[in-house]
Amino acid sequence: MPTAARTYWLTTSCRIRRKDQSLLIERDHGEHVRIPITDVRDLIACKPVDVNTSVISLLNQHHINVHLLGYYGDYTGSLTAADTATSGETVIAQVALATDPERAMPIARDIVRATAFNVRRIIDRTLLKAPYTVLKNNTEDAPDAASLMGIEGNFRRSAWEVLDTKLPDWLQLHGRSRRPPKNAGNAFISYVNGIVYARTVTALRLTPLHTGIAFLHSTMERQRHSLALDMAEMFKPMFSERLLLRMASRNQLKPHHFDVDSNQAMLSDTGRKLVVAAVRDEFATTVNHRELKRPVAYDELLYLEALKVTRACLEGDTYKPFRIWW
């Protein structure tokens, strides 16, 4: 991302207050903490937060978005800065691109393929080779976005099963379940997915694009930022599945990091802190970018992806969705 500021993560319930033109975090338990406002790029609230008008006007001045995660760690919404970078000209170009099936369908198809490619790359190359080939062939003649998503669902089902074979018993997913996640593995995936989605929204809001007009997901589906859903899709496996596999194999995840009931699960307070720290470090990991010829953080990849979509809209470049190249 272009700025030097950082993401701040609120993992306990708190009240955000404005104090001396800067932020004061008042927690129910524990000391109050001041955060230097110029160091904040966005806030991700994993627990309930209270805000008031004066805080919001301060956050507005500094163009800071607050992303809110719900009880089960799913994305519930954002407080976005009032003035956006959205430009009319770009949005018109974006709409033209998204509503023209001749041009939108190849993009949607590519997104599905790139996602599958990344999933396969993260989970298991050999075991997912057959499902991936099937997906590649089927997407060729899929008539619309809905059928593309069906094809992707089939691929995902095999991917989840392969993922289960690499996890200890208590972390296995047994099929993806959401709202609420049924078991510990699902709770972990939901949580990280929510964070990736929130960061994608921040990245998109730095570009002149409209976050609601998408290629694969239907426009403004369930009041979500559909374009963010499209773009987060490629990145989710890189964080969720990969971190789950890594933290399970390193024995970092323990049963006490989750609160598991008979039919639902969520991260416990210690678990949440652990996962948030892991995700933060993962976002800061750098990889050498071939075209830019410099190291970029995973975080910045989200922004670069948003810029690629912008170029596709404005300059008619073919949009090549993100595939893990290393």
Place this chain on the structure above:
Amino acid sequence: MHVVVVYDTAAERNPQILRTCRLYLHHVQRSVFEGQLSPAQLKRFERAVKDVIDDGYDHVLVYTFPPGAVPQRLAWGITKPEPSDIL
């Protein structure tokens, strides 16, 4: 880059400089601040501090560390939590 700021100012200007520093850095001890600043932020910070202090009397020290380098931090005595972006 990582920055450590230490100031010694006249008592009547203490609250002002404290407030200025809090906009940019984490307060770690009475007149000590640390945090991450970009070169541009450091310039802005410098201007803000110079507006507040009296050049003939006050003294502000800024230690910067090259990008990527983070100083080893030893804390003795009562331990305060280290400034972190996970709250």
